[in-house]
Amino acid sequence: MGIRITGIDVPFGGISWEYTETEKQAIQKLFFFLESKRLLTNPIEMEIKQWCIESALEIKRRLVDTLSECDFSKDTIGCIRSMIGACNDFLDRLDTVKETGIIFKNEKGDWANSAFSSAMKQFRNVFRENINLLSSVYGIIFTKTIPTEY
Template identity: 35%
Template sequence: MGIRVTEVSVPAFGVQWQTTPGDKATAGRVIGYLEDRRVLFGWRHRGDEMHCVRSALEIRRVLTEQLDLAQPGKDLSRSLRAMRAACRKFVEAAGPDASNFSRRAANTNAFALPSATYVPPWVSI
């Protein structure tokens, strides 16, 4: 658990603070939130493009919120920022109205970023 100074008063010196959740609590909240995000799990189908873009935008919002509220330590902060950057990259790759994903060939993973070659374990090649 951390402490965030919220007010310092002078001349009768005084300090007010809030406690902030520790890295373990923050990481637990983030993992719990991510467990249920549609964009992260399962094979996507045609028509899911905008739902997944919205999901990535919502993930970015939650990660930013956790970075601001919890003030995580250096390692956790770096990880949360990297996840937020990955969401931004996904949204940018989607293009307007997810049009870049919906133009992919019907037999490919429409949501794969150009460098990704993920194939779910239940799909045989």
């Protein structure tokens, strides 16, 4: 945790400050959050469209909040922005999915709805790539596995 000076009083003296997070701490907190998201890490046989929408919105909000926590490097900002973009793309693509309830997998193990399958694969691929980059830059392990097949 760092300290940022926010003011100096004169003539009698005095300094005011606030505690700040380091970039690594902020990314670690983001990883803890993302590891808990079923949308990213759960290889289940079915999903509910509305829950996926709510989860993507929650992830997007957390990513935006994380950007405001620290003065991140240009590369880290790029990774986080890429994940925000993946959330937006996922939400846009879910608009084309007509199912309102449960979306099941087919006998081949892929999502029965091809639009949902494509959206989910793209979403998870972007997150997997950027989490791997952030993990190597900050030396933080992302403990969950984001499925590659769907």
